[in-house]
Amino acid sequence: MGSGTVRGSARKFFWTTTKTMCYKYEQHLKNPQMAIFVVDSEGCNEVGQDPAIIVRLSTLSMLLSSYLIFNVSTKVKQTDLEQLEIFLNSAQQTGEALGLDPIQHVDVVVRDWFGSIYCGEKGGKQHLQNVLQKVQRSQVIFSPFMDHILARARCFLMPFPGKSIAVSSRGHVKDMDTDFRDCLMDYFGCVLKSLPSCARKDSKGSVMSGSKFFGQLKLFIKTIEQYTLKISTPLEMASLLWNTNSQNLIIQDFDNILKQQEQDSDGLFKCVKTWPSQMRKLLEVKEKELIEKFGNSVRGSVEERERAMDKLQSRLHREKEIFCGKHKKNFRNGVIKCGVMAGSAAIGAVGAVVGGVVVGPALAAGAAAVGAVEAAGVALGLGVGAGVGAGVGAGVGAGVGSALSSSQAAGDATPSRSAKDKEDKKALLKEQDRE
Known part of the structure; x- marks a missing residue:
């Protein structure tokens, strides 16, 4: 050319x-x-x-x-x-x-x-x-x-x-x-x-x-469409191109993380292995790591770098919330289905094995983070389902699923962007300037 x-x-x-x-x-x-x-x-x-x-x-x-x-x-x-x-x-x-x-x-x-x-x-x-x-x-x-x-x-x-x-x-x-x-x-x-x-x-x-x-x-x-009024020198143009390209790469990395988590949670028993609160904490850690990675490479004035980091953080935050909402729904439905399976009269014995061997450890792992009361509620739902019959087991399973959904509401509510996040961002940019 x-x-x-x-x-x-x-x-x-x-x-x-x-x-x-x-x-x-x-x-x-x-x-x-x-x-x-x-x-x-x-x-x-x-x-x-x-x-x-x-x-x-x-x-x-x-x-x-x-x-x-x-x-x-x-x-x-x-x-x-x-x-x-x-x-x-x-x-x-x-x-x-x-x-x-x-x-x-x-x-x-x-x-x-x-x-x-x-x-x-x-x-x-x-x-x-x-x-x-x-x-x-x-x-x-x-x-x-x-x-x-x-x-x-x-x-x-x-x-x-x-x-x-x-x-x-x-x-x-x-x-x-x-x-x-x-x-x-x-x-x-x-x-x-x-x-x-x-x-x-x-x-x-x-x-x-x-x-x-x-x-x-x-x-x-x-880049031209978004920042046309802010571009007056080759350095500004290059910095904005660099930041836009870096943002796209970070977003792609986060999308890959979400896709991997979705694959790991695909299936009836897989979806109940990770409690909603655990999934949120996991993604928050990944989100923070990627924001810090971007903060170490972002270019331009302090104002431009803060604006770029805010834009990226808002994008990752939105993607995280959408995924956590979807996972929470799948988790609740998974618990309900496990209760139905455990309560089936035709496969009562098998249901007990499923509840005790497969589902039990999966939920017990999450119970440590959420609390003994919820773990006992899940065990009760599965145990009653296995021993009483399909109708009662299904009802208990549904009740447990709804209860879990409610009990997680406080922990999974969309968190507001705290002042601490902004302080961490400014500290990161200042450290970058010193380097």
Whole structure:
């Protein structure tokens, strides 16, 4: 993927191809094709442009691009390199936030070149070396990532395309001057040779699939929609992307925990192994661990970090309450069914075994946490059910189930967010700041 910057454009949007170009590269692979999109950021670094718009467009450009074409007019100037560093800084921060390998290839294309040296790659290499030597003598210091990219960057010098194409509204090849057309074809050839090594990759070096890449694009759009008024610098953009991505990962971890608990409680006897109060305490511990994990990595100002942690905590709290309510209902129904089974006259003996061997230990384990009175009530319900008959046993079982539901109401009522939670959150953020 490539991105270009064009000076003199007053628009604030992207231009991109409407159709996907597929390029075949390594024939030994199962799917040896790469989807290529050509993107033009249309002057997002224009002087006087709204800084917030520059940040959003440059970040989106870096998200979409693994192959950056940075074009400048007449020659590479120090101001051009400073603009390039802004783009690369955005690329590095965006890559870190989304787990992407930043820009994998950079071409610096100088258009309307009128110098005396050769055009094309040979002349561009010499021109870029001369510019970098002047920068070094001026003692200007670039970021290590900028130095790393410039050491691998290619530079191409393109002559003036000719008057005919300069005034044309369409830009047909036939309107180009011969020397410009020849240089352009040479440059296209060099780009095609570089494409196989420039597929969009993640931070681990693996080529990203279309679906995974689309997921990252959706994350960017979601962040823009939620925080559009708070984004004015590349650092703020990168911090919000990082926090949003981290929140999604934490929520996914919590969902996996809930799914595992649901599997462990699936079934008549499994659902009564864990009392509702025990389940709530278990999930509260997991919730706290995940909130602390997020708090140790959240970025931005203190206000932004507190807001992000509050948002995540509200989400996990809501998911926990929904699950605990569902588990409480299943637990009550499970106890009732056990009472019915134990009270069946046809299988009275078997019911006694079920109550004493299977159900008994399961409920007894939970009784330690809830109280001896409730444990005795369960034992009574199962014992009477086994010995008296189906009708009485079912009634006792239902009564026990309802009683358990009522006795758990106080412990399982939705707790309010205490002041202690907020104090713990602030303490965590302060500790992170000190580190």
